[in-house]
Amino acid sequence: MSLDIDGSEVDVVIAALHPNLTTFLEEWRPILSRYHLIILKDPDMKEELQIPSGFDHQVYTKVDMEKVAGQTSINFSGHSSRYFGYLISCKKYIISIDDDCLPARDDQGFLVDAVAQHVTNLSTPATPFFFNTLYDPYRKGADFVRGYPFSLRNGVECVMSCGLWLNIADYDAPTQAVKPDERNLRYVDAVLTVPVRSMMPVSGINVAFRRDIVGPAFFPALRLAGEGKCRWETMEDIWCGMCAKLVCDHLGLGVKSGLPYVWRGHGVDGGDALESLKKEWEGVKLMEHVVPFFQSVRLPRTAVTAEDCVIKIAGMVREQLGPLDLVFKHAADAMEAWVKLWKAAAPQSQINS
Amino acid sequence: MAGGSIPSTPLLKDELDIVIPTIRNLDFLEMWRPFFQQYHLIIVQDGDPSRTIKVPEGFDYELYNRNDINRILGPKASCISFKDSACRCFGYMVSKKKYIFTIDDDCFVAKDPSGKEINALEQHIKNLLSPSSPFFFNTLYDPYREGADFVRGYPFSLREGAPTAVSHGLWLNIPDYDAPTQLVKPLERNTRYVDAVLTIPKGTLFPMCGMNLAFNRELIGPAMYFGLMGDGQPIGRYDDMWAGWCTKVICDHLGLGVKTGLPYIWHSKASNPFVNLRKEYNGIYWQEEIIPFFQTAVLPKECTSVQKCYLELSKQVKAKLSKVDPYFDKLADAMVTWIEAWDELNPSGSAAAAVNGSAKK
Numbered sequence: 001m002s003l004d005i006d007g008s009e010v011d012v013v014i015a016a017l018h019p020n021l022t023t024f025l026e027e028w029r030p031i032l033s034r035y036h037l038i039i040l041k042d043p044d045m046k047e048e049l050q051i052p053s054g055f056d057h058q059v060y061t062k063v064d065m066e067k068v069a070g071q072t073s074i075n076f077s078g079h080s081s082r083y084f085g086y087l088i089s090c091k092k093y094i095i096s097i098d099d100d101c102l103p104a105r106d107d108q109g110f111l112v113d114a115v116a117q118h119v120t121n122l123s124t125p126a127t128p129f130f131f132n133t134l135y136d137p138y139r140k141g142a143d144f145v146r147g148y149p150f151s152l153r154n155g156v157e158c159v160m161s162c163g164l165w166l167n168i169a170d171y172d173a174p175t176q177a178v179k180p181d182e183r184n185l186r187y188v189d190a191v192l193t194v195p196v197r198s199m200m201p202v203s204g205i206n207v208a209f210r211r212d213i214v215g216p217a218f219f220p221a222l223r224l225a226g227e228g229k230c231r232w233e234t235m236e237d238i239w240c241g242m243c244a245k246l247v248c249d250h251l252g253l254g255v256k257s258g259l260p261y262v263w264r265g266h267g268v269d270g271g272d273a274l275e276s277l278k279k280e281w282e283g284v285k286l287m288e289h290v291v292p293f294f295q296s297v298r299l300p301r302t303a304v305t306a307e308d309c310v311i312k313i314a315g316m317v318r319e320q321l322g323p324l325d326l327v328f329k330h331a332a333d334a335m336e337a338w339v340k341l342w343k344a345a346a347p348q349s350q351i352n353s
Numbered sequence: 354m355a356g357g358s359i360p361s362t363p364l365l366k367d368e369l370d371i372v373i374p375t376i377r378n379l380d381f382l383e384m385w386r387p388f389f390q391q392y393h394l395i396i397v398q399d400g401d402p403s404r405t406i407k408v409p410e411g412f413d414y415e416l417y418n419r420n421d422i423n424r425i426l427g428p429k430a431s432c433i434s435f436k437d438s439a440c441r442c443f444g445y446m447v448s449k450k451k452y453i454f455t456i457d458d459d460c461f462v463a464k465d466p467s468g469k470e471i472n473a474l475e476q477h478i479k480n481l482l483s484p485s486s487p488f489f490f491n492t493l494y495d496p497y498r499e500g501a502d503f504v505r506g507y508p509f510s511l512r513e514g515a516p517t518a519v520s521h522g523l524w525l526n527i528p529d530y531d532a533p534t535q536l537v538k539p540l541e542r543n544t545r546y547v548d549a550v551l552t553i554p555k556g557t558l559f560p561m562c563g564m565n566l567a568f569n570r571e572l573i574g575p576a577m578y579f580g581l582m583g584d585g586q587p588i589g590r591y592d593d594m595w596a597g598w599c600t601k602v603i604c605d606h607l608g609l610g611v612k613t614g615l616p617y618i619w620h621s622k623a624s625n626p627f628v629n630l631r632k633e634y635n636g637i638y639w640q641e642e643i644i645p646f647f648q649t650a651v652l653p654k655e656c657t658s659v660q661k662c663y664l665e666l667s668k669q670v671k672a673k674l675s676k677v678d679p680y681f682d683k684l685a686d687a688m689v690t691w692i693e694a695w696d697e698l699n700p701s702g703s704a705a706a707a708v709n710g711s712a713k714k
Contacts, residue, residue, distance in 0.1 A: 107466065130644070131559035133521065133613050134528060134543065141545055143538065146531040147560025147594040149644045150637060162492060169493060172505040179502065184493070186500055190547040198554035200490035201506030231505065238506035257492050287508045291489070 005119050009092040011211075012115065013038045013085035016099050017078065017229050019047035026052055027102040031113050038089055040081035042229075060084060069341055073333040078227065079204060079234050080220035083338075086211060087345050093119055094215075095208040098231070101262040104166045107187045117260035118161045118208035121191055125155025126254020128196040136191040136256070158193070158254040159214045160244060163206035165264040170203045172284065173232040177274050191258040196249045199294055202241020205231060206262045209244075213253065216306040217244040219338035221331040224283050235283040239331065242294055247309040250299040289324050293317075307339050314339075362475050363482070366391045369452040371474075372444035376400040376436075377458060382409050384461050388472045392454075395444040397422075400436060417443060429697075432690040437583025439592030441563065445570060445577050446695050452481060453574070454567040459622035463525045466546050476616035477520045477567035480550055484514030485610020487555040495550040495612065514552075518573040518609035519600060522565035523547075524620040529562045531590075531637070532630035535623070550614040555605045558647055561597020565618045568600075572609055574699075575659045576600040578691040580684060587680050588639070589632030595684075598647040603662040606652040635678070642677045646670075660692050667692075 012035045014021075021039070025032065029052075036056045041049055043062035051057065065076045065084050076084050082096055095115050104112045124138040130152050137144045137153075144153055169184040194200050209218060222239035248255050297316060303309045314335035321328035371392050373379065376399040382389065386409070394414035398406050402418035422443055423430045433443045438457065445453055454474055463471045483497035488511050496503045496512075503512055528543040553559050568577060576599050579592035604611055650669060656662040667688035674681035 131553050131557050131613075133523065133559055133562070135547060139545075141541065141543065143528070143530060143534050143541065145560050145562070146529050146534075146590065146633075147562075147597070147640070148531075149640050151641050152644075164492065169502070170505050171502060172507075175502050175505075182500065182502070184500065186548055188494060188547060188549040189545055190549060192551075194490050195554050195557035197556050198490045199488075201492060201504050203492065203505065235506065241506075257490070284509055287506065288510055291508050291511070 005116050007034045007036075010035050010115065010119065011038050011085070011089040011091040011094055012036070013040070013082050013089065013094055013096045014099055015040045015042065015079055015082035015085070015096075016045070016049055017042050018099055019045060020050045021099060022050055022052050024099050024102065025055060029054070030111065031103060031115055035095075035115060036091075038085040040076075040085050042081050043077045060088065068345060072341065073330065073337045074220055074341070075223055075334075076220065078229050079231070080223070080236055082204070083218065083220040086215055086218055087341060089211060092210065092212050093122060093208060094211045094218075095119075096204065096206075097262060098205045098264070101165065101205060101264045104187075104261040104263040106261075107189065112260050112262075114163060114206065114260040114262055118163065121161035121256045121259075122158050122208060122210055124158065126158035126193040126256055127152065127155045128193050128249070128254050131195055132192075135258070136193070139191065156252055156254045157210075157213070158256050159210040159248060160202070160255040161208040162194075162200075162202055162241075162255065162257040163208070163260045163262060164188075164258065165203075165205060166261050167263050167265040169264070170205055170231060173274075173281075174284070176232055187261060188258065191256050194245070194255045194257050199242060199291070200245060200255070200257065201238050202244065204237030204241075205264065206260070207237075214244055214247060214306045216310050216339055216342045217247040219243075219310065219335055221334035221338065222286075222327060223330065223334075224286075225327065226278070226282060235286065238283075238287070239290070242290065243310065243313055243335075246294060246297055246299070246313060247306050250303065250309055251306070286325065286327065289321060293321055307342065310335055310339050362479050364391060365452060365478055368450055369454060369478070370395050370444070370448040370450040372397065372441055372448065372453055372455040373458060374399055374438040374441035374444070374455075375406060375458045379406060379408055379458060381458050381461055382412065386411070388462070388474050392474070393450070395448055397441050397444045399438065399440045415447075417447070425698075426694050429690050429694040432578070432581070432687040432694065434579065434582045434586070434592065435584045437586075437589055437592060438563070439579035439582040442577055442579040442596070442691075445574055446691075446698055448570060451569065451571050452478070452567065453570050453577075455563060456566075456618065457564045457620075460524070460564055460618040460620055463617045463619040465617075471616050471618070473522060473565060473616035473618050474567075476550075477522065480520035480612045480615075481517050481567060481569055483517065485517045485552040485612055486511070486514045487552050487605070487610045488515070490554055491551075494614070495552070498550060515608050515610040516569070516572060517612055518569050518604050519561075519611040520567040521559075521561055521611065521613040522567070522616045522618060523614065524562075524564060525617045527620040527623045529564065529620070532626045532633050533637070535626035535629065539623075539626070546617060547614065550612050553601070553611045553613055558598055558601055558644065559611075559613065561593050561600065563593030563596070564620065565616070566593070573600055573604060573659055575663055575692060575695050576603045578663070578688060581680075581687050587678070588635045590629060591633070591636040591640070594636075594640075598643070599663065599666055602647055602650050602652070602666065603659055606656065606662055607659070635680075639677055642674065646673055660696065663692055664689060
């Protein structure tokens, strides 16, 4: 990676769902030591965090969350604690990685600098209006192919970078239950723009975004009744990701998917997928309602910022999905509460794209 | 849920034709022999029909030159390009098979990163025989590939996918760049092996390259018209592009899928960028009008077959693109001629059947 990353523009946000972060941080040290880390302690965690020395970091706990957020419909427990990190950060780029992921090695055996790759993705244009068959045309050794319209070759600003996972992929509980031994060993050397109007599942395990542009669209809102600490017991990131994609599509901003990989497996609950299945089945059913809703959402031209868009979407969610399940009504409340919090806590985030 | 691994890919040797346009020779077939020998070839000879194209020993083939095309199609032969590899679509029309694989005569067997030779045809067959996922993007690419699956959050009701109509392969070595890019980067070579197959989402257009392409002829054949290019035409090197845009719009309308990615072939010959520039010149400007046309094209519900969709598109081309250049008027007529010729050579039966959209596993 030859790009010069300005570390002062980056915050790395880590939700600590496990108290001992020693292995995690030691493995990431070569990559993370130059960045400021925002570490969120899961409000439900009783134990103290163990953090090795030598990292520029700040830990936020339940106390901080209550102080800043006050009485709010937003629940910051579990994986949702990372959103608090997004809220109090002032940086341009947020990189967010689950605490059960370690750096991956690429197909040449080199350690993948996930932060540098995310920042590269976010600082080169995206191409959502026409698919380039050689993937990201801005990567070294690639370009736009014959037949790609010239007027679209400037691309648009990329504001979301969705990374992937080697070893234990981000599968849902049913898939995990059926294929407990499957490991993702395929290193796909590509970054590509997810086209406009295409819906996608954004995983919170390894994600990065432009906080100054789409921060308001990264909210903790959809909380399953049986939400747990296992990733396959959550839908918060999927929900927020689908909304964020809508916002990006409406505002003419880009979303990339692909590199970087992280290696997922350390500390992941070998878990009981079948047990989780009972909890996550709720999420699976909810997705079926969600798809037609997202296919039909049209945002008004007057919505020109991420905040505007989120408020509009929240209203539509309450009206159209609220009657189907209480979880959606709560999500709409949380989305609105989030935008209020965002405006109060980070006034400089209101940048029109 | 995506199925388990397919132990071995069916050969489909009686269900697939390999269509090769050529103006030079077919020496490249020697390298492909282990992979192609069992299949029937349809060779479309472009250029001077009095020239004899030598086909390497041991291949089962039929060969058509310009005289054959004129004889078979009569006046309708006007829709088949001359002096351009667009003539290959004649091969699609005369084939009687369910699947087509088409490859250029300067494309050779590539090697994967482990050094193993890539059986491109086998990968195309895998792509075509497994569903596509155009309605929702899967971040782990083709969920039907061995070792992959749908990720968390992928709606279960969409996991049956859509039947795959097109498999678009890629190229190592000489990338498929347009003339301006070739002029700026004459030495760039594509050395990146991206180990992925993915579905191009519904509603998204792409530049379809005809160098390494396979499709289900029964599902989408009539849409694979490669237009009026070459001799006497104001444009060249947009044949496959045109077919790709028409095909994608129709696939989106009929609920069919288009995959891109693996397999790779090794593209050995860089064509002359100055010659290319002259051919592409009009296309570079015209595509700025053509793309919005296709992006906003709407096919009425009554268009339930590929032919109906294609004829409707030809009407819209005539109505909306003729003002860009009279060429499009001619092209729209040629599109109609193509369908008439297709239906004549492929009377009713499966090629013209309405697609019911059920996923084929």
